Amino acid sequence: MKIIVVGAGAIGGYVAARMLEAGLDVTLLVRAGRKRQLESDGLIVSSPLGDYSGQPPMLVGGEAGGPFDLAIIATKAYGLPEIAEQLRPYLHERTAILPFLNGMKHMEQLAQAFPGQPLLGGVARIEITLDDRGTIRHLNPYHAYSFGKFGPIEDDEYAIIRNVLSTVQLFKENADIEMDLWEKYAFINVLSGLTTLFQAPVGDILDTTSGMDAFRRLFAETNEVIARAGGRLSEGIADKQLRVIGGLSAKSKSSMLRDMENGLPTESAHIQGYLVELARRHECETPVLDIIHQRLEIYEKRRLAAIEGLRE
Structure with missing residues (x-):
């Protein structure tokens, strides 16, 4: 082959x-x-x-x-x-x-x-x-x-x-690769979303008064959107996702945060943007996701503006 x-x-x-x-x-x-x-x-x-x-x-x-x-x-x-x-x-x-x-x-x-x-x-x-x-x-x-x-x-x-x-x-x-894809999507959306919103590794976020609660709320929003869009998730997925977050190294970062730190383009439109699109399509309220999406839009617009400035 x-x-x-x-x-x-x-x-x-x-x-x-x-x-x-x-x-x-x-x-x-x-x-x-x-x-x-x-x-x-x-x-x-x-x-x-x-x-x-x-x-x-x-x-x-x-x-x-x-x-x-x-x-x-x-x-x-x-x-x-x-x-x-x-x-x-x-x-x-x-x-x-x-x-x-x-x-x-x-x-x-x-x-x-x-x-x-x-x-x-x-x-x-x-x-x-x-x-x-x-x-x-x-x-x-x-x-x-x-x-x-x-x-x-x-x-x-x-x-x-x-x-x-x-x-x-x-x-x-x-x-059941389709379920695996949805569950990985949920996890990546949350991990990349919160680490880029706070521009901090997982340990720094968890080491705050509302650290784990921020992950819990965003997983709840994300899983609700996926379920309404027809995606299948395994039983008890929310608890499993939170256990994985709690078990990560304190220095763990998402690849999206690394891209942001290096001034590179991110996959935010493909990840958070598509999930926001699904949320609107299925009439889901996603206040935390909306803030993250807005933050990433600001980053991308500033990044592109900086590139244009260098060309002038």
Whole structure:
């Protein structure tokens, strides 16, 4: 099976490294700058579960290659429309698409961009970052990339993919990937929302009079919106989510907060923005979410204004 991994940042680079390590036929689709960096230094992963260093096959959009049988998308969600067009020439009519993106909006976008194409759902649970030298740094000894059927895919096609992915310890099949996607969405919305609102790690938020209550209220709003929108959540999910928050390292930050601290674009429109859209559509009151969304809108407008100012 020929596999293309779109994106060689923290999430994509890590999954590519573990697949290459297992001997799979993997090519990276990357931007020109990242390709030069990888050609110079290699794909490097520093992880408590085992380091990796190698020179993977790479393509920049527009270069000849493929077609591929499985396309794994692991990029920031705000770049998906552009990425979909770059990816299109490398697919055949039965190429399966497996995204590891935050949120749920991308599943709608992919189904619209590639109607009838086999589509799987994917959920990445890993604390990881890309440092300024291009090294992928895995921050704790845990990783799990769940996958499962989501859109139209034949049983025999899925069986082949499942068998290939089962050779990589990183991957875990989930028979109810849709529920997993909604639950990860809820968690990411809350964690990224509160850490960016307060611009503080989890421990600083919890170490306040109303710290855990802020998480509780936002989980309640988020889960209500998801339920009204038709998303399924497991029994007792709210208590489970709060236990996970309480068990996080005091220094834990969301990737969105790291992006904000570095002046980078965020996935706020894709995560908080889409949830606000669902809340309005289903007439849900979301006072905490609304404030977070407003805060992130202000950040993005200021960031864009600063970029325009530098161009003048």
